[in-house]
Amino acid sequence: MSDFKPTARTRIKRLPKRGHYERETVNAILDAGLVCHVGYTIDEHPYVTATSYWREGDRVVWHGSSASRAIRAVKQAIPVCFNVSLIDGLVLARSGFHHSINYRTVMLFGDAAPIEDPDEKLASLEAFTERLFPGRWAELRPPTRQELKATTVLAMRIDEAVAKVRTGPPVDDGEDYATTRCWAGVLPLKLAAGEPVDDGRLLPGVGLPSYLKGFDLEAYGKANAAAAE
Amino acid sequence: MSDFKPTARTRIKRLPKRGHYERETVNAILDAGLVCHVGYTIDEHPYVTATSYWREGDRVVWHGSSASRAIRAVKQAIPVCFNVSLIDGLVLARSGFHHSINYRTVMLFGDAAPIEDPDEKLASLEAFTERLFPGRWAELRPPTRQELKATTVLAMRIDEAVAKVRTGPPVDDGEDYATTRCWAGVLPLKLAAGEPVDDGRLLPGVGLPSYLKGFDLEAYGKANAAAAE
Numbered sequence: 524m525s526d527f528k529p530t531a532r533t534r535i536k537r538l539p540k541r542g543h544y545e546r547e548t549v550n551a552i553l554d555a556g557l558v559c560h561v562g563y564t565i566d567e568h569p570y571v572t573a574t575s576y577w578r579e580g581d582r583v584v585w586h587g588s589s590a591s592r593a594i595r596a597v598k599q600a601i602p603v604c605f606n607v608s609l610i611d612g613l614v615l616a617r618s619g620f621h622h623s624i625n626y627r628t629v630m631l632f633g634d635a636a637p638i639e640d641p642d643e644k645l646a647s648l649e650a651f652t653e654r655l656f657p658g659r660w661a662e663l664r665p666p667t668r669q670e671l672k673a674t675t676v677l678a679m680r681i682d683e684a685v686a687k688v689r690t691g692p693p694v695d696d697g698e699d700y701a702t703t704r705c706w707a708g709v710l711p712l713k714l715a716a717g718e719p720v721d722d723g724r725l726l727p728g729v730g731l732p733s734y735l736k737g738f739d740l741e742a743y744g745k746a747n748a749a750a751a752e
Numbered sequence: 753m754s755d756f757k758p759t760a761r762t763r764i765k766r767l768p769k770r771g772h773y774e775r776e777t778v779n780a781i782l783d784a785g786l787v788c789h790v791g792y793t794i795d796e797h798p799y800v801t802a803t804s805y806w807r808e809g810d811r812v813v814w815h816g817s818s819a820s821r822a823i824r825a826v827k828q829a830i831p832v833c834f835n836v837s838l839i840d841g842l843v844l845a846r847s848g849f850h851h852s853i854n855y856r857t858v859m860l861f862g863d864a865a866p867i868e869d870p871d872e873k874l875a876s877l878e879a880f881t882e883r884l885f886p887g888r889w890a891e892l893r894p895p896t897r898q899e900l901k902a903t904t905v906l907a908m909r910i911d912e913a914v915a916k917v918r919t920g921p922p923v924d925d926g927e928d929y930a931t932t933r934c935w936a937g938v939l940p941l942k943l944a945a946g947e948p949v950d951d952g953r954l955l956p957g958v959g960l961p962s963y964l965k966g967f968d969l970e971a972y973g974k975a976n977a978a979a980a981e
Contacts, residue, residue: 532797536893537819558839558853562790562800568761571791573857584873590766590954608802610787610943613963619881619892620899624787628802631821651847662934663848692951700953705891706961707954711946712786714839721937722921724929732935735844 532632533685543686552627553578553607555713556742559585563603565596576607577651577751582678583631584638584647589675598677600639601739607680613710617703625709628687640678644676655743656734659690714740754895757865761861762914772915781856781915782836784970787942788814791833792826799825805836806880810827811907813867814877827906828864834860834908845922846932855917856937864908875906885963885970904956943969 527533527544535542539561543549559576562569572593576585583605587594612625638644650659666674685734693707719731756773771971772778788805791798801822805814812834817821826832833866850949867873878889895903922936945967948960 532799536821537817545839545907556836559789559836560800560802562791562798562833564793564796564798567793568831568861569791569793569798569833570761571789571833571835571859573789573835573855575853588766592765596904602797604791604800606789606800606802608787608789613884615885615888618892618896618899619877620903622881624804626774626802630800632797648848652851655842656844659844659934660848662932664846664928664932666848670847674849679933692949699893701955703893704955705888705959706948706950706964708948708956710948710964710967712943713946714941715944717940717942719922719935719937719939721935724937725932725937726930729933729935735935735939740941741960 527682527684530632530683533539533630533683535685535687541687541689543688546681546684547702548688549629549681550578550685552609552629553626553681554581556607556609557740558607559583560606560608561585561593561597562606563593563597563601567585571597575651578652578681579647579650582680584651584676584678586648586651586674587607588675589636589673592676596672596676597635598675600634600636603633603635603679605633608711612712613692614689615707615710616704616705617669617695617699619693623689623693624691625691626687630685631644631679631681632686633679634681638676638678640668641671644671646708647676648674656732658734662732716740756911756913758914759861760911762859764914764916770916770918772917773913773915774915775910777915777917778858778910778913779807781858782812782910784856785836785838786969788812788915789812789835789837790822790826791835792822792830794825804880805834806883806905807910809880810875811909813880813905813907815877815903815905816881818902823904823906826864829863829865829906832862832864832908834862838918839941840919841941843922844936844939845920846924846928846934846936848902850922850924851919852922854918854920855916859914859916860908860910861912862908864906867905867907870900873900876905876907877903884959887963890962891961945969
């Protein structure tokens with residue numbers, strides 16, 4: 524796995540120590556996330572669309588209705604900025620200025636193309652489901668031809684990429700440690716799962732599947748990273 | 753409070769029942785969020801930057817280093833797409849096609865301008881801190897002139913806006929309820945706070961402030977919505 528070369532768009536100029544160009548760091552963040560924000564421009568106007576995504580080796584993949592404006596625009600191979608941002612905590616310092624957020628973010632630049640081959644498309648949708656819920660694909664009613672036609676799957680190579688990460692406690696100015704009487708530290712945040720709620724129409728004997736017990740996005744991200752290679 | 757008129761950019765064409773143009777709905781989502789994604793275009797290339805934000809009446813406000821590329825670009829009054837997306841749950845259906853995400857999202861279009869007046873700028877930064885941590889501003893070492901200069905505060909009017917919301921259980925095709933033996937329902941997700949971790953350098957007698965006990969982004973969003981008017 525080769526690392527990324529900083530480009531004019533990905534070079535971190537401010538706080539450069541927060542920038543990371545190792546492919547392993549970029550992939551780990553992509554594997555831990557659920558939703559990305561896709562930025563694109565139509566008629567000189569920027570749009571940002573949030574959507575779920577997954578990683579397959581050296582590409583990210585997302586999908587949507589073939590009729591959606593965002594999907595129809597992006598499949599024309601226009602430039603895209605693909606952003607994943609994981610919020611890990613609020614950083615409370617002794618001055619307003621040094622308050623911050625602990626985060627892991629990835630920005631990718633490139634353009635996306637639809638996966639047209641029917642088998643490749645189906646395999647990619649299966650990978651998306653299995654990434655979140657291992658074993659579920661085989662339980663589902665298989666997709667129909669019409670459903671596959673109504674779904675566009677877009678892939679974008681992970682070529683031009685940068686990760687940016689902040690961790691750890693606040694960094695205060697020296698004199699403030701001695702003179703400012705306030706609590707300082709980190710309030711951890713994470714996207715956490717609650718108790719699953721069934722829809723009240725389960726067939727007799729259908730129980731809670733193992734993939735929903737103790738569901739943990741971060742844990743599955745680590746566990747499934749290898750599968751994406 | 754007047755509601756929003758759909759425009760070419762904000763009219764929801766697909767699944768229009770998910771679109772909402774009431775100002776109250778838009779504001780409630782903005783008040784419940786912590787991080788936005790700002791989309792903008794430089795030299796025909798889209799960028800998406802995640803950052804914290806807050807709402808003050810009929811504008812959203814965010815800030816950053818005066819030296820940051822994102823801040824310097826956006827303060828030139830270029831077109832901006834401002835996106836807030838709250839992920840409420842994974843929706844598991846009986847077919848892959850009907851899987852979904854429960855979410856609340858807001859898209860705003862417009863352009864941003866820096867808050868130049870020093871008093872207004874300071875009041876806005878105070879509002880940002882107090883929104884998250886009521887009472888904290890008075891505990892902090894006040895900002896210096898240099899810190900205020902190094903910080904740019906951007907405001908954008910909430911003029912062209914749309915909310916999009918999905919809630920509730922999966923909606924499956926009729927026959928699948930009878931024939932597909934799998935669990936179906938919703939796995940709730942929320943950005944949840946863990947236990948606060950102090951930085952080990954608190955002055956003697958400084959304890960955990962009340963605003964960090966039982967911190968709940970959604971609850972503070974509701975509680976503080978009135979304050980933003």
